[in-house]
Amino acid sequence: MILKQHENGKYEILHKKMIEHEERSMLDGQIHHIPAVARVIRTIKNELELEVGQLTKVCVAAAGRALKTVKGRSEKDLSLGDISSQEEVIHMELAAVQQAQFQLASLLDESSNLLYDCVGYSVLHYYLDEHEIGSFIGQQGNRASVEVIATFLPRVVVDSLMKALDEAGLEMEALTLEPIAAINVLIPPSMRKLNVALVDIGAGTSDIAITAQGTVIAYGMVPIAGDEITEAVSSAFLLDFPVAEQLKRSLTEKTVVTYTDILGFPSQKDTSEVILTIDHSIEILADGITKEILRLNAKAPQAIMLVGGGSLTPQLREKVAEKLNLPIERVAIRGLNAIQTLIPSLKEEGPELVTPVGIGIAAKENPVKYVTVSVNGKTIRLFQVKKLTIGDALIAGGADLSKLYGKPGMGLMVRLNGAVKMFKGKIGSAPSIEMNGVPCTLSDEVLEGATIHYEAGHNGNDAEISIREAFDDHSVKTLWVNGKEETFETHYYINEQRVSLNTFIRDRDDCYYRFPSTLSDIFDLKGWNPETKRSHFTIFVDGKALALPTKLTDLVHLNDQSVHQHTSWNDGDRLVYQRVEEEQVTLKLITDALDLNLHQSCTVIFNEEELTLVRPLYSFYREEEKLRMDSVLHAQERLVMKKTDQQPFIFQDVFTKVELTLQPKPGESLILLKNGEKAGFQTDIQTGDELLLKFEVLV
Incomplete structure (x- = not known):
């Protein structure tokens, strides 16, 4: 068919040719015998060239049954980086298309070896954290995703079409899809608010397109069409397929048909009898079409348009209307006169030419x-x-x-x-x-x-990342400690272990830093423990060490001011820390600690009063200095202990403890008594003795 487009947008059929296939070289819309199809194309091309001259290019359609539409989705974790450019958005869209391609492959039968090519896609939705959004760019969130619907054609479908054209000496100028072709010319966008189903019944497939809400909402296909009716006629009356095809077509034009079967016997039958014989096959075709319509639309549409040569099948229109519970006038067979953009011809053309005209117009307007x-x-x-x-x-x-x-x-x-x-x-x-x-x-x-x-x-x-990069707070300060300049800096820790600035952090590490900002921190670094208030005082007696517990006092001064250990310090401050003894150590403390019997003693009763006499058994010297019990000692000093020879106490020793004023009266004499008996100044005394000193008049 050759179409001409006029300036007013109308199309006119200039030339058309139609030739029947001599054999079933196409099944279900797919080329099965490329040379046979190429011969048919070449024949039509040659006949048209006799009228219009040489032809080199042609517009064709791919079978609707081969078209696949699949939804795909891709996602991106925004925690790894935001989407900042349209290029990244396109990458997500294409990744969704590829996901749809993988999904299509998984839906196909495992035995299928068909390769599908994407011929287009449309974005359905952009989502940010599962909420629909207009654009990702500049958005903050956790996850972005895009959903697309992609259209695929088997590579073998297009390859076989191009191969057949090439053998016929033609080049494909444009390609359209059969489901789209008829609906574009019969149901323009202005009519698509109506819920209408268009059914293109060809030889091998019945393609279905449904409109509603201003758009085409679904495409579908039934793998049965006119050829199945022809096969029913062929089987019932023993006819070769081409003969059965002619008989089938004559059923709409004649009341009586004649034919010769494969055995050579001529026959004549009423059309009604033939239709009754193949009624079951017509029923199957009508049932397949209506079930697919209901699957796609979920209900009966408002109207149905039937096109294609198969739409002339007797009783098909009536059966479709009945199965969908529609009035018969809501199911119509449409011919070329229904195409608003086509200039009508003088001869009324049937529905078999609607799809070829739609292919030509669609290939030009939407190639x-x-x-x-x-x-x-x-x-x-x-x-x-x-x-x-x-x-x-x-x-x-x-x-x-x-x-x-x-x-x-x-x-x-x-x-x-x-x-x-x-x-x-x-x-x-x-x-x-x-x-x-x-x-x-x-x-x-x-x-x-x-x-x-x-x-x-x-x-x-x-x-x-290193500790240096993770923390931007690093301090270095100087502190004068007991007159010596010292430098202190921030310390860093990973999982409680001190590390250097150049240490690299690992996933899930617990990191922290600490600057010794208080005097307590400095004491910790120096190993000082001001909290300890007890210490030991060590001195040597006759070469042996003697340790005495002693109390200590901490003196802490910062910049000449007395402070406590939790005081903060600043760069350049001066710290003085001293620990001094809280009490002096005397010889008395040393002798007490030695736990020796350091004295010789004797307790007596003198003039009716108890008196204890004490004589040291040991003397202590610091170098040449003899020490007293109240002598102050210093740590690490060395003392020498000397033992005195032990002598008995005598009466005279009492007078070292008592003071007596001896003033005898005239004629009186001094008498010393020990336990009632006379004694002298040199008389030995022992603990428990009773001593008496008195004056008597001598007779």
């Missing part, structure tokens, strides 16, 4: 063109249902888009001074893409014959 490119040395053919991009070419070339951009490096989650902090890994690099040697992006348009080369981006390095 699916194709371009051939090379991707990393591999030749790829892309079908253009939208503006083709470098991203489309990479998908067709088998690029794994999930690995196209380098992944971000692993992050670190650590605790810094009690607060959890995340350090991100380095962002992965973008892929290197060139078209014809010039750098390009995923969104750039593909050029016909372009040579595309790409290299995947490199993964980002894992987060690597």
Whole structure:
């Protein structure tokens, strides 16, 4: 068929030719015998060329049964980096398309070896944390995702079409899809608010498209059509397939039909009898169509349009209406006169030409063109249902888009001074893409014959951070300690272990820093313990060490002011710390500690009063100095202890403890008594003796 487009937008059929296939070289809309189909195409081409001259290009349609639409989804973890460019958004869209392609492969039968090419996609939704959003760029969140619907065609369908055309000497100028062709010419956008089903009943398939709410809401296909009715006629009356096809067509035109079966016997039958014989097959066709409509639409539509040669099948219209519980006038067979953009011809044409005219118009107004490119040395053919991009070419070339951009490096989650902090890994690099040697992006348009080369981006390095980088607070201060200048700086710890500034942090480490900002911190670093108030005083007696517990007092002065150990200090301050004895150590403390019998004693009763006499048994010397019991000693001094020879006490020793004023009266004499008996000054005395001193008049 040759169409002409007029300036007013109307189309006119200039030439048309129709030839029956001599054999069933196409089954269910798929070419099964390329040479046979090529012969038919060549025959029609030759006949048309006799009328219009040489023909080199042609518009064709791919079977609707081969079209696959699948939803895909891709996600990105925003904790690893925000989306800052449209290029990243396109990468997510294409990753969703590729996910749909993988999903399609999983849905196919395992025995299927069909390869599907994406011929277009549309974005359905952008989501941020599962809430729909208009754009990702600049948004803050945890997870971004995009959902697309992608359309695929088996590569073998298009390849077989192009091969048949090539053998017939024709080049494909544009491609459209059969389900789209008829609905575009019969149901324009202004009519699509109505819930209408269009059924294109061809030879091998019945393609269904449904409109509602201003758009095409669904496409479907039933793998039975006119050929099944022809086969029923052939089986019932023993007819060759072409003969059965002619008989089937005559059922709508004649009341009586004649035929000759394969055995050579001629027959004549009423049309009604033939229709009754094949009624079961018509029932199966009507049932398949209506069930698919209900599956796609969930209810009976408002109206149904039947097109295609198979729509003329007797009783089919009535059975469809009955099964959908629609009035018969709501199911109509539409011909060329229903196409508003087509200039009507003088001869009324039937429904079999609606789809060919729709193919011609759709191929001109909404063509699916194709371009051939090379991707990393591999030749790829892309079908253009939208503006083709470098991203489309990479998908067709088998690029794994999930690995196209380098992944971000692993992050670190650590605790810094009690607060959890995340350090991100380095962002992965973008892929290197060139078209014809010039750098390009995923969104750039593909050029016909372009040579595309790409290299995947490199993964980002894992987060690597040192203590120096994690903490920006590092202090160094000077403190004068007991007259000596000392430097103190911030200390850093990982999991309670002190580390240097150059130590690298690992995931989940607990890190903190501490500056010795108080005098208590300085004491800890110096090993001083002001809290200890007891110490030991060591002295040597006759070469043997003697340790005595003693109380200490801490004297802490900062800049000549008395302070406590928790006082803070500043750079350049002066600290004086001393520990002094709280009490003096005398010889008395030393002798008490020696636990020796240091004295000789004697207790007597003198003039009716108890009196104890004491004589030291030991003497202590510090070098040549003889020490008294109240002599003050110093730590580490060396003393010499000398023992005195032990002598008995005598009466005279009493007078070292008592003071007597001896004033005898005239004629009196001094009398000394020991236990009632006379004694003298040199008389030995012992503990318990009773001593008496008195004056008597001598007779």
